[in-house]
Amino acid sequence: MKGWRWATVVALLVLLFAAARWGDVAERNDPYWFLPSEPVVLYFAAPDAAGLVPEIRWLPVGLADAKGRLEALVEGPKNAGLFPTLPSPLRIRSVTVEGDLAVVDFDGELVRRHPGGSAGEILTVFSVVNTLTEIPGVRRVAWRIDGRAVETLVGHLDLSRPVERDPSLILSPDRLRGGL
Helix, strand or coil, X not given: CHHHHHHHHHHHHHHHHHHHHHHHHHHHCCCCCCCCEEEEEEEEECCCCCCEEEEEEEEEHHHCCHHHHHHHHHHCCCCCCCECCCCCCXXXXXXXXXXXXXXXXXXXXXXXXXXXXXXXXXXXXXXXXXXXXXXXXXXXXXXXXXXXXXXXXCCCCCCCCCEEXXXXXXXXXXXXXXXX
16 A cells, blocks of 8 residues: 555656646747757847847757758847847748858848837847857858849948958847846
8 A cells, every 4th residue: 555655656756746847848948849959049139229148049950950040030139138130030041151141132021120220230240140159160241132243232241251250249248137
């Protein structure tokens, strides 16, 4: 009889743990919760558009490559205090990494649906560049729209040559909590 009680207590504890874990997963709304994942850093716009704030996102190991990171950028921030830098939905035609260069090719909707302005273009370009240069070995990002090299997205930044990371645009996540 004692054995049954012990087994019942253990079974109830396992069920309680599983139910608590299931609630965490459902709350995150993560369809890949069961896959091994790794942390990646994505950059989204600060509320005042003064720069980019890093957001840690856990992506499945097979989806944490350059394209997976861009898809997560298109999906937008999970933190309610941050703002997207790319329109959604947006088709990413391709992303290739050769040596220290990542080449991104977006659908023309990026240009057509971009809100414009110099700050908007800076935040869009450097959210992509800073996110991709988090990948070990990647230092520069070349831009393509519909398979063609572009000189600019909306007229403010020179994209005719590969763009390097700009750490001066990165703000502390503490900024979202009122600190500067």
